[in-house]
Amino acid sequence: ALLLGAEIAAADGRTGEARRKLAEAVELARPQELRRPFAESGPWVRRSLREAPRPAARHSRPADGPTAADGPTGADGPPPVVEALSARETEVLRQAARMLSTEEIAAELYVSANTVKTHLKSIYRKLCVTRRSDAVHRAQDLGLL
Known part of the structure; x- marks a missing residue:
């Protein structure tokens, strides 16, 4: 629902609201490691996540680095990696x-x-x-x- 609300807000030109809803969706998805809704939401999600500023503080990584199992990054990070590299x-x-x-x-x-x-x-x-x-x-x- 948050992804749909974010897409609608973005289409209406309410970018601040769209970013807030997308960030909230990312935070809700993180504990369950949900990635598919973001991947299937279309290119607007990747574009929105790519356009957001990326402060270094948001990039806390485990020692081995993230994998696809880490789930989506924050709204100010890169788009989620849906599948891990072999x-x-x-x-x-x-x-x-x-x-x-x-x-x-x-x-x-x-x-x-x-x-x-x-x-x-x-x-x-x-x-x-x-x-x-x-x-x-x-x-x-x-x-x-």
Whole structure:
């Protein structure tokens, strides 16, 4: 209900009210680790969460960093990660962070370039990004790298 109210408020131009309702929805979802309602609410949720300011104090992370099981971040954090990265995807992302090309990553991991491309597409989907540099920055923000 809060997500619907936030969407309606945002559509009516009441951004402050929309952000408050979205933040309240995130806080209510956190104890049960609910992520799907946010993922299924459409692009307006990601856009709203992305546009909100992100103070450093809101980014308290466990020692191992967040995973998909951590649930949605606050309304002033990045959009929720719906699915955790696999170990191989994390390794591909680490290599991408080193500024290696697709072919160089493939050689480092002893896989084909097409396998690396498949992992990168999956990483982009899971981190809600469209570019390699955005994936690296998002992973760093989430403490995955």
